[in-house]
Amino acid sequence: MPYTTHEIQRIESKWQSFWQKQKTFQVEADPAKKKFYCLEMFPYPSGRIHMGHVRNYTIADVVARFKMMQGYNVLHPIGYYAFGQPAENAAIKNNTDPGEWTYRCIEQMHNDFIKMGFSYDWDREIATCDEQYYKWNQWIFIQMFKKGLAYKKASPVNWCPSCETTLANEEVIDNKCWRCKNEVDQKNLEQWYLKITEYSEQLLKDLETLKNWPSRVCAMQENWIGKSYGVEMCFKEAKTGEVIPVFTTRPDTIFGATYVVLAPEHPLVARLVADTPKETEVFAFIEKTKNLSRFLRMSADQSKEGIFTGAYAVNPVNGEEIPIWVADYVLMEYGTGAIMAVPTHDQRDFLFAREHSLPMRIVIQDPQQPELAVEQMTEAFIGQGKLVDSGKFNGVHSEEAKQKIAQWMEGQGTGQMTVHWRLRDWLISRQRYWGTPIPMVYCQTCGVVPVSEQQLPVVLPKNIKITGEGGSPLARCQEFIDTPCPQCGAQARRETDTMATFFDSSWYYLRYGDAKNSECIFDVEKIQYWMPVDQYIGGIEHAILHLLYSRFFTKFLRDLGLLTVDEPFDRLLTQGMVLKDGDVMSKSRGNVVDPGSVIDRYGADTLRLFILFAAPPEDQLEWNDGAIDGAWKFLARVYNAARKSCRSVSSAVDPVSFDDEDQGLYREIHATVKKVTNDFSLDLKFNTAISQVMILMNRLEKFDASGSEQKQSLLNQAIETVVLLLSPIAPHLCEELWGDMGFSPSVMRASWPSYDEQALIQQTVLIVVQVNGKVRAKVEVAVDASEEELRKVILANAKISGYIGGKEIRKFIVVPNRLISIVV
RNA sequence: GCUGGAGUGGCGGAAUUGGUAUACGCGCUGGUCUCAAAAACCAGUGUCCUUACGGGCGCGUGGGUUCGACUCCCACCUCCAGCACCA
Numbered sequence: 045m046p047y048t049t050h051e052i053q054r055i056e057s058k059w060q061s062f063w064q065k066q067k068t069f070q071v072e073a074d075p076a077k078k079k080f081y082c083l084e085m086f087p088y089p090s091g092r093i094h095m096g097h098v099r100n101y102t103i104a105d106v107v108a109r110f111k112m113m114q115g116y117n118v119l120h121p122i123g124y125y126a127f128g129q130p131a132e133n134a135a136i137k138n139n140t141d142p143g144e145w146t147y148r149c150i151e152q153m154h155n156d157f158i159k160m161g162f163s164y165d166w167d168r169e170i171a172t173c174d175e176q177y178y179k180w181n182q183w184i185f186i187q188m189f190k191k192g193l194a195y196k197k198a199s200p201v202n203w204c205p206s207c208e209t210t211l212a213n214e215e216v217i218d219n220k221c222w223r224c225k226n227e228v229d230q231k232n233l234e235q236w237y238l239k240i241t242e243y244s245e246q247l248l249k250d251l252e253t254l255k256n257w258p259s260r261v262c263a264m265q266e267n268w269i270g271k272s273y274g275v276e277m278c279f280k281e282a283k284t285g286e287v288i289p290v291f292t293t294r295p296d297t298i299f300g301a302t303y304v305v306l307a308p309e310h311p312l313v314a315r316l317v318a319d320t321p322k323e324t325e326v327f328a329f330i331e332k333t334k335n336l337s338r339f340l341r342m343s344a345d346q347s348k349e350g351i352f353t354g355a356y357a358v359n360p361v362n363g364e365e366i367p368i369w370v371a372d373y374v375l376m377e378y379g380t381g382a383i384m385a386v387p388t389h390d391q392r393d394f395l396f397a398r399e400h401s402l403p404m405r406i407v408i409q410d411p412q413q414p415e416l417a418v419e420q421m422t423e424a425f426i427g428q429g430k431l432v433d434s435g436k437f438n439g440v441h442s443e444e445a446k447q448k449i450a451q452w453m454e455g456q457g458t459g460q461m462t463v464h465w466r467l468r469d470w471l472i473s474r475q476r477y478w479g480t481p482i483p484m485v486y487c488q489t490c491g492v493v494p495v496s497e498q499q500l501p502v503v504l505p506k507n508i509k510i511t512g513e514g515g516s517p518l519a520r521c522q523e524f525i526d527t528p529c530p531q532c533g534a535q536a537r538r539e540t541d542t543m544a545t546f547f548d549s550s551w552y553y554l555r556y557g558d559a560k561n562s563e564c565i566f567d568v569e570k571i572q573y574w575m576p577v578d579q580y581i582g583g584i585e586h587a588i589l590h591l592l593y594s595r596f597f598t599k600f601l602r603d604l605g606l607l608t609v610d611e612p613f614d615r616l617l618t619q620g621m622v623l624k625d626g627d628v629m630s631k632s633r634g635n636v637v638d639p640g641s642v643i644d645r646y647g648a649d650t651l652r653l654f655i656l657f658a659a660p661p662e663d664q665l666e667w668n669d670g671a672i673d674g675a676w677k678f679l680a681r682v683y684n685a686a687r688k689s690c691r692s693v694s695s696a697v698d699p700v701s702f703d704d705e706d707q708g709l710y711r712e713i714h715a716t717v718k719k720v721t722n723d724f725s726l727d728l729k730f731n732t733a734i735s736q737v738m739i740l741m742n743r744l745e746k747f748d749a750s751g752s753e754q755k756q757s758l759l760n761q762a763i764e765t766v767v768l769l770l771s772p773i774a775p776h777l778c779e780e781l782w783g784d785m786g787f788s789p790s791v792m793r794a795s796w797p798s799y800d801e802q803a804l805i806q807q808t809v810l811i812v813v814q815v816n817g818k819v820r821a822k823v824e825v826a827v828d829a830s831e832e833e834l835r836k837v838i839l840a841n842a843k844i845s846g847y848i849g850g851k852e853i854r855k856f857i858v859v860p861n862r863l864i865s866i867v868v
Numbered sequence: 869g870c871u872g873g874a875g876u877g878g879c880g881g882a883a884u885u886g887g888u889a890u891a892c893g894c895g896c897u898g899g900u901c902u903c904a905a906a907a908a909c910c911a912g913u914g915u916c917c918u919u920a921c922g923g924g925c926g927c928g929u930g931g932g933u934u935c936g937a938c939u940c941c942c943a944c945c946u947c948c949a950g951c952a953c954c955a
Binding site: 267268378383385390393465466657658659673734735810818865 | 872873880952
């Protein structure tokens with residue numbers, strides 16, 4: 045058969061049904077076997093797969109298949125991140141049920157995955173919208189509630205007035221609702237939160253143990269958690285003596301504090317201005333900032349507005365009375381909601397002070413401009429230097445002064461060293477339908493009560509009308525709302541909010557290990573066997589939220605005694621995006637290449653090979669219609685070579701009787717096995733692994749095997765090696781060729797080839813000769829030749845002696861088996 | 869601004885305990901085959917000078933270390949990504 049689209053389609057469907065029937069990729073936990081857990085981030089079921097999925101899942105598939113051939117018991121599951129807003133939107137738009145829509149998409153994706161030849165254990169396929177899955181969301185929530193980690197509080201949230209729902213920060217784009225494009229408000233609402241901050245310290249510290257994560261992901265998480273060391277200082281209101289705690293990371297600048305600023309929401313503000321002439325004015329200002337959106341207030345380039353309260357605060361280190369202002373650049377959520385302002389050494393304070401003509405005082409001398417006066421400053425000096433105008437700390441270097449002043453204040457009882465975090469608790473309430481119902485009940489006598497665990501799941505009711513008019517659909521479903529109190533049995537009311545879908549994805553990797561368990565969330569021993577995930581692969585867009593939440597859940601479940609690992613994911617690879625004409629593929633740009641049409645024309649193997657060969661997995665990948673022809677052509681050559689040489693000759697080869705040709709091919713076989721094995725094991729550099737297999741192919745195609753039976757055997761060995769090494773990348777074709785060559789299926793059961801270091805040793809080596817740093821000649825010499833011998837050979841070389849030209853040789857440097865550098 | 873990363877042919881990209889820059893592939897040029905085309909195969913392909921032999925210059929820019937630098941050091945430029953009034 046010639047290598048045609050038709051032949052490829054025959055081969056691919058043949059092996060896809062073989063794998064299905066044989067359940068080739070089904071696994072069980074077995075402590076007698078060494079395990080490998082290979083995981084990709086599960087997809088949102090949106091319909092057909094796109095190139096991003098193809099890339100992500102092909103990378104994972106190669107890792108999984110490679111590890112299988114290396115003899116590992118490989119867990120390689122897939123599932124669907126099936127709750128969420130897109131399904132609800134589609135339901136509104138098409139007037140269908142979100143569940144129906146979702147399951148239709150899942151079916152399409154499932155079929156696409158089969159067509160790609162992915163090696164999933166289909167018995168573990170999960171969907172988060174399945175009640176057997178989200179039941180355990182509810183169970184986890186209740187465990188958190190019992191430990192005080194799930195709690196309800198009122199706080200300002202993004203609120204879309206037209207959709208009547210809260211929005212996550214990431215759902216607010218340019219201060220507009222991502223769905224209806226209306227302006228978003230701030231609203232104070234009672235919502236459910238998860239106390240992720242309980243784990244701040246561990247989440248930060250354990251980043252250090254994640255040696256096999258990309259450094260930028262760790263850096264992003266570190267920034268997000270945002271630990272800062274500082275001092276909480278007690279300023280006092282001058283008249284009443286009421287304490288105003290202020291947080292600073294720069295206690296060394298305290299002598300330069302010339303005013304204090306409170307956030308507009310600060311509870312003290314109202315008391316300070318009550319019954320004073322400033323009252324009306326200050327309240328007007330607070331009203332004004334309230335109406336400003338969080339988005340506008342938080343943008344750094346916004347001009348800083350503020351107003352004097354008429355009150356004064358006493359600086360604890362020098363007794364100085366300084367004015368108390370209210371300003372929008374101080375945020376209630378961070379620190380204590382109050383700051384001491386040091387305009388000379390903080391840029392924001394500097395701008396604000398200039399704007400409002402507030403006093404300034406230099407307390408740290410800029411070593412570059414020691415004579416600098418306040419009037420000449422054009423910006424704050426935020427660097428380090430010696431303290432001036434700072435009482436008994438004059439002359440102390442600022443870095444040292446941070447410690448000394450903090451300690452001194454602690455001794456005086458006016459300050460305390462503390463730590464502040466940027467990380468906030470996680471708001472998980474959503475006023476939406478297509479999600480996990482939060483399993484809580486409100487009872488008039490018992491208060492807020494969790495649903496009893498025996499009654500889980502709280503099933504999401506079907507046939508709910510989703511109009512898109514706003515508000516929670518469940519809140520309009522009386523049969524759902526009415527329920528007896530789990531504690532006293534009296535008539536009570538269910539929570540109608542659902543969980544943010546990031547909850548669902550924070551632990552799905554645990555469910556795969558025991559996907560069908562109906563008794564408990566998972567069997568502890570099974571999960572102990574499979575965890576941690578050895579290789580996790582997904583997009584960089586999840587660098588913070590999903591990966592941080594998963595780390596949090598892992599630590600929580602560990603503390604419940606269900607897990608023995610501290611971290612869920614050992615190695616992490618963030619794959620790059622697939623571009624076309626320099627842009628990310630997207631429907632709106634109209635530059636989408638549909639994987640289905642590529643598979644129809646070239647087959648899945650060609651697509652897989654191309655996508656791995658075009659770029660290293662972490663880099664962006666530019667789609668190239670021409671280069672996919674190259675991938676096709678290469679597989680055609682493998683096919684033809686295997687068909688041609690797979691005769692029944694297979695006597696052993698004996699390197700002693702090799703001629704130079706044989707020796708060269710033999711060495712290339714072993715060099716290729718070594719290179720591919722290393723590239724697959726360590727950095728997942730599939731592009732260079734493939735190029736090395738191409739080099740071996742180029743060589744074996746030139747090899748003339750007609751001379752002897754041994755030559756034919758050697759050639760067979762070469763082509764067998766190519767088939768084995770390519771089988772994780774182009775599995776359908778390699779299964780077919782493996783069978784054609786007389787081996788029994790599946791090639792996945794064959795063992796990964798090993799290489800012999802002895803075979804890589806060469807008799808002679810090509811040495812480069814440099815004269816005065818320039819390459820002038822290449823000389824073939826025996827391996828490990830002595831300097832003496834080399835000198836003799838090289839100086840006898842006419843070309844070299846021409847460059848030396850009788851001049852004195854000042855240096856003769858030998859790099860063994862590589863190069864000689866002569867200086868004259 | 870802060871954090872992380874990247875700059876190599878016409879293109880995607882190789883190469884770092886410092887040792888032949890451009891592996892492998894795409895594209896392009898010429899050839900074989902063919903009535904012709906496609907496919908396939910063979911040869912060539914950084915750039916400048918030279919008919920050729922050969923030589924000069926070349927890994928973002930400028931310096932430095934070294935017999936030797938894509939690789940190490942210093943300074944800078946550009947681009948990408950994330951965070952950003954966080955006190």
